[in-house]
Amino acid sequence: SQKIEQNSEALNIQEGKTATLTCNYTNYSPAYLQWYRQDPGRGPVFLLLIRENEKEKRKERLKVTFDTTLKQSLFHITASQPADSATYLCALARTGGFKTIFGAGTRLFVKA
Amino acid sequence: EAGVAQSPRYKIIEKRQSVAFWCNPISGHATLYWYQQILGQGPKLLIQFQNNGVVDDSQLPKDRFSAERLKGVDSTLKIQPAKLEDSAVYLCASSLDRNNEQFFGPGTRLTVL
Numbered sequence: 001s002q003k004i005e006q007n008s009e010a011l012n013i014q015e016g017k018t019a020t021l022t023c024n025y026t027n028y029s030p031a032y033l034q035w036y037r038q039d040p041g042r043g044p045v046f047l048l049l050i051r052e053n054e055k056e057k058r059k060e061r062l063k064v065t066f067d068t069t070l071k072q073s074l075f076h077i078t079a080s081q082p083a084d085s086a087t088y089l090c091a092l093a094r095t096g097g098f099k100t101i102f103g104a105g106t107r108l109f110v111k112a
Numbered sequence: 113e114a115g116v117a118q119s120p121r122y123k124i125i126e127k128r129q130s131v132a133f134w135c136n137p138i139s140g141h142a143t144l145y146w147y148q149q150i151l152g153q154g155p156k157l158l159i160q161f162q163n164n165g166v167v168d169d170s171q172l173p174k175d176r177f178s179a180e181r182l183k184g185v186d187s188t189l190k191i192q193p194a195k196l197e198d199s200a201v202y203l204c205a206s207s208l209d210r211n212n213e214q215f216f217g218p219g220t221r222l223t224v225l
Binding site: 089 | 143
């Protein structure tokens with residue numbers, strides 16, 4: 001069955017360091033992958049989208065890589081800040097946005 | 113621009129009762145999604161609309177859940193009758209088209225007693 005896995009353990013890092021979150025998947029052929037941020041009691045907020053033919057995408061302090069051979073995406077937050085503390089979700093979708101599936105998320109804590 | 117609106121924000125019902133949730137997507141967004149998010153899990157897609165047509169409802173428990181999107185704008189999701197395991201946050205999202213990022217509403221937290 002289709003499966004998407006993210007670090008189940010919370011990630012604790014010091015302010016200023018780079019946070020790296022992992023998203024692995026099996027039995028799925030995505031057309032694109034998205035990363036979202038979710039704060040408690042709120043809906044997810046879109047951060048980045050990367051398509052299957054792209055290797056890397058950047059936006060300000062965020063960087064995402066996508067390796068369809070390894071079936072893995074890495075999400076990096078550089079120069080992390082306490083305000084970056086949240087749960088980060090990865091999501092896969094097929095062409096047309098069909099069959100979107102989300103991972104369970106990784107909780108990130110950035111300590112000052 | 114206004115975001116995705118959902119109501120109510122919270123709902124508490126007894127099992128076997130009915131409940132309905134409403135969603136107003138971002139203006140001009142053709143695609144609308146309903147998700148169920150159980151505590152500690154990621155959102156699970158229930159149904160996807162393209163304008164007012166259903167394009168994917170493979171994970172919608174059709175014996176108790178129904179959804180419609182009249183005139184390709186607002187949407188309602190209904191549960192009848194509710195079960196204890198339906199306790200979750202129901203999220204509505206919209207996107208400009210099917211291959212774009214999704215914008216989520218704040219969700220409706222449902223508690224079934």
